[in-house]
Amino acid sequence: MPGRGGGGARGGPGPGPDPDLDGACAQLREAADLGPAECAAVISAVAGGLAEAAGPGDPTRLLVARARELVACLDVALGPAVAQVEAEMTAGGGFASGTVETLARTARDAVDAQGPGLRRGVTDGVRALGRLWGRLVADGGAPARRVPNPPSPVRDSFVSVRLTQVIAMAHVVCLRDVTARARGWYEERLGHVGAVTAALGVTPREAAVALDHAGRLFLWFLAEGARGGDGRAKVSLARERVPHGLLGAAADLAARASAGRVLLFPCFVDDYVETSRQAAATQGDLVRELMAGGGGPAGGTGGHGAAKKSMVEREAGGAAVREGAVMDAGEGHGPRKEMFGLYGEAVTLGAGVEVRTALQSMAATQLLASAVGGGGGEAAKVLQWHPGAGACWFVDRVRRGRACRGPTAGELDAAPSLGSAPSWERGASEAPPAAGDPAALLGLMLGLSLHNRCPVGVALPALALDVLVNGPGVVAALSVPQLRDFDPALAEGVAGTLALGREDLAAVLSMEDLDPGTTAEEYVAQSLASQLLPGGEALVGAAGAALVSALGGEAGLGRLGEWSVVCSDLARVAGGEGPLESEDFDFREAFRVVHDAELMAGPGAALRDALWEVVGGLPADGKRQFLKFVTGSDRLPAPRSEQIKVEVPFTPLGPDEWRRQLGMAPQSHTCSNTLELPDYAGALARCRPELGEEERRGELVAVLRDRLALALANAYSYGLDEV
Secondary structure: OOOOOOOOOOOOOOOOOOOOOHHHHHHHHEEEEEEEEHHHHHHHHHHHHHHHOOOOOOHHHHHHHHHHHHHHHHHHHHHHHHHHHHHHHHHHOOHHHOOHHHHHHHHHHHHOOOOOHHHHHHHOOOOHHHHHHHHHOOOHOOOOOOOOOOHHHHHHHHHHHHHHHHHHHHHHHOOOOOOHHHHHHHHHHHHHHHHHHHOOOOOOHHHHHHOOHHHHHHHHHHHHHHHOEEEEEEEEEEEHHHHHHHHHHHHHHHHHHHHEEEEEEEEEEOOHHHHHHHHHHHHHHHHHHHHHHOOOOOOOOOOOOEEEEOHHHHHHHOOOEEEEEEEEOOOHHHHHHHHHHHHHHHHHHHHHOOHHHHHHHHHOOOOOOEEEEHHOHHOOOOOOHEEEHEEEEEEEOOOOOOOOOOOOHEEEHHHHOOOOOHHHHHHOOOOOOOOHHHHHHHHHHHHHHHOOOOOOOOOOOOOHHHHHOOOHHHHHHHOOHEEEEOOOHHHHHHHHHHEEEEEEEEHHHHHHHOOOOHHHHHHHHHHHHHHHHHOOOHHHHHHHHHHHHHOOOOHHHHHHHHOOHHHHHHHHHHEEOOOOOOOOHHHHHEEEEEEEEHOHHHHHHHHHHHHHHHHHHHOOHHHHHHHHHHHHOOOOOOOOEEEEEEEEOOOOHHHHHHHHHHHOOOEOOOOOOOOOOOOOOHHHHHHHOOOOOOHHHHHHHHHHHHHHHHHHHHHOOEOHHHO
């Protein structure tokens, strides 16, 4: 497609600052510079007229500007009350043991303390946002979408940071653990969350329009559970061949998912125990290299204490071993998260740093060769890395009828940047995917990931979910702003093509032997379809049908709309937050971290500080290893929507047990995001009394670094204490 320069864009606002569009926007801007009370008063004064003025003929820019100013005022108005709620919940231990009812009472008291004008302003402002959003969706253009896909700057303009913060608190308190629940449990929790939003002056459905993606899908998750509770499905599969095992159960899972929510309970059957020993040793070297720095390994004997245990430990410790296979069943959320993550790794093929890192990790655990080489044709790749999008996209067709081999490291080094599909995936049969094939499994797993709250760990653009739920036809009608979300360079090429003069367009059409009567818009539509869906509609059709069925069919998509869910929400929650490999992060900003009381003072505080010094000093790859060790997934949740608990549960009774503490490794319970630490600080104080304060602190950091590396190197399966 010629042209990468400017030119007019189709359908939607272009980049650049918003002008001062009208008096209501100006009033809201001025109020935001004053204070909470003034903001609430101005919101109530202008909200009704603001929404009424936004008739069907208003441009998108006007709607978005009004929403943005409303949200800015709402956040200022709610700031003091939400800060009070956060402080009281944190100080009172509410995130560790409080209930949603406690949160509702705290929110009600905090809003009452600001005076009646605040609640009235929030009510008026959020309802005005809902009307603006309804206008925006109704004017979304053709083709009509079952689930909207507005450009991300448009959707983000409706998100209130303060309302999202309150719902994130409810998320943490309500879903500390994830297991199969009855309908009544969900009804009760949804009612409690309703009490929280009522304290602010709105219903949960009204609040949804002003929430981020995690908040909207959290409310949807509770509402779907209140329709019928959770079903349970046990799945036996090998870590080395997760897609193969899932395909064997796909027909039953699809039928059950179409009738209601199904939570998966995997039972891992891992063969080749000797290979797993070698993999653990390889991974140990890799992790120790990541953890190196800031002091050498501590002295003392190594020990085993991880709840996530190595294959070698489990075999020796009495795990079920039969005919060379290790049966590893877990009833909690940790095995479930691992299964979805392994599926995402196994069906994605690409180039670049992200996939290279995934290959390194998978090779270290001996998963890659058997996942894509020994799993049979069913393990064919269905996703590939798209450099322009910085995310994954669909392969041009699924290889069928023979084993699908992944790329070797040499092939990755020699591979060019991928545009449409990698060469090792081409030349396959063009038979359309049928029910139960890898393409349909992709859609099923994306739908199940939303119901199981387990990301597949694959970066997905909003456009991928748009195509799946709304059909391949949306590709030909994409606007430049929507394309800019997906691939900025491609968007500029489209904009340049649309700006071509008559003679330039005629030259392009002649060069490509196209009908000289083709318009620029028709040429762009054809080009987009050929570039983004080169293999036709078979793959996305099968995957899309399975996804829609898993979400409840047409009625289920309608229920997503009731919670203001858009395609980017589905992509971010199903795929997971952030890139896999290189983006650094702070655990205490990403999660709400709750420490045991023993870690808040005295020697325990020294242990707490040493832990975060060691973790904070890890490179990004090392932090992802630690993240997976504690939570079961190397993908981050939405900021502060989940908690990590750090506990010191062991109570030594004598000198020998204190010495053993120094040799123990940390344990993790991925079902509840819990890290259990041996009391290294207390053990050093008793076993090494000759050390001065600074020496003891340095030794504590060294011991913790070494034992944490040991735990990460051996965390491959689940002990009985995690069930």
